[in-house]
Amino acid sequence: MNERSSAFGKTLKSLRRERGLSQADLAGRLGSTQRHVSFLETGRARPSRYMIQRIERELALPVASSFVLYDTAGFASPYKCRAEDSPDVQEALDLIEMRLLANWPFPAFVLDKRWTILRSNSPGKLFLSGFIDEQNEPPNLFEVFLSPAFRAGILNWEEAAPIFAARLYREAAEDPGLAELLVKANESGLLDGLDEIDRENVPVFVPVEIAGPGGSRLRITSLIGQLASVQDAVIEGMTIEMMVPMDAASESCLLAAGKAAAAANAAE
CATH class of the missing domain: 1.10.260.40 (lambda repressor-like DNA-binding domains)
Incomplete structure (x- = not known):
C-alpha cells in the first residue's frame, strides 16, 4: 500500500x-x-x-x-483550486459584487468558507459600521455575530442564539479556524443555556430582532446561496448572504438608512 x-x-x-x-x-x-x-x-x-x-x-x-x-x-483534477487572491477569483468576486450585491437594496455580503467578509454592498457596510474595527480588515461575520456589541443590540437573543449556534457548529465541524471560534464562544458563555430553550412552538421563521434608529425594532433574516455553475474549489466554498427584512417597518427603515448613506457618500 x-x-x-x-x-x-x-x-x-x-x-x-x-x-x-x-x-x-x-x-x-x-x-x-x-x-x-x-x-x-x-x-x-x-x-x-x-x-x-x-x-x-x-x-x-x-x-x-x-x-x-x-x-x-494521483490524477490531474479537471477542477481548479485557485488562490483566493488570483486574478480569476478576484474577477469572479467583482462580478458577484456588481451583478448581485450592488442590486440588492438591503445588506449583502460575500463570505469565504471561514465567513471572512470578502465583499459587501453599501447597506452591508452601513449595517456593520458599529460592530467592526475598520483598521482590522477583513472582518469575520461570525466574530461580529458573537461580539458583545452585536449581542447587546439583539433584542431577542434567546430566540436568535440557536440560529447562530447551529451555523457555527455546522461550519466548525469542517474548519479548524471556526472550531477555535466555537471554543472561544463557549468559554465566554455566549452559547450558555441553549439546551434549555423551548423549541416546541418555534415559528416558520425566527427573525433576528435588532435595535434600530429612534427606538425602532428591525426584524431580519437572511438568504444564503451560491452560484450553481461554479467549477473552482475556492469559489465553491464562498457563500452569498443577503439580509431580508421580515416586515414593512423593517424594510422601510433599512431602505431609508441606505438612501441616507448613499446621499452622504455622494456629497463627499
Whole structure:
C-alpha cells in the first residue's frame, strides 16, 4: 500500500460515512463489489479515473471534495483550486459584487468558507459600521455575530442564539479556524443555556430582532446561496448572504438608512 492509495482510501471512507452508506451500498451504486470498495478504502487497490468519476457522480460531491479525490489518487483534477487572491477569483468576486450585491437594496455580503467578509454592498457596510474595527480588515461575520456589541443590540437573543449556534457548529465541524471560534464562544458563555430553550412552538421563521434608529425594532433574516455553475474549489466554498427584512417597518427603515448613506457618500 503506497501513501497515495492510503490517502485516497481515507478520503473515500470519510465521504461514504458522511452519507450514511455502507461499503455494500456504495458498491451497488457504483456497479462494483463490496470487496473492491474495501480494497479502495484500505489502499489495496488503486482507483481508475473512471471510478473516481462514478464516485463523484453517485455521491454528488462538491468540487472541493472531487478535487481531493483526484489529487490523492494521483490524477490531474479537471477542477481548479485557485488562490483566493488570483486574478480569476478576484474577477469572479467583482462580478458577484456588481451583478448581485450592488442590486440588492438591503445588506449583502460575500463570505469565504471561514465567513471572512470578502465583499459587501453599501447597506452591508452601513449595517456593520458599529460592530467592526475598520483598521482590522477583513472582518469575520461570525466574530461580529458573537461580539458583545452585536449581542447587546439583539433584542431577542434567546430566540436568535440557536440560529447562530447551529451555523457555527455546522461550519466548525469542517474548519479548524471556526472550531477555535466555537471554543472561544463557549468559554465566554455566549452559547450558555441553549439546551434549555423551548423549541416546541418555534415559528416558520425566527427573525433576528435588532435595535434600530429612534427606538425602532428591525426584524431580519437572511438568504444564503451560491452560484450553481461554479467549477473552482475556492469559489465553491464562498457563500452569498443577503439580509431580508421580515416586515414593512423593517424594510422601510433599512431602505431609508441606505438612501441616507448613499446621499452622504455622494456629497463627499
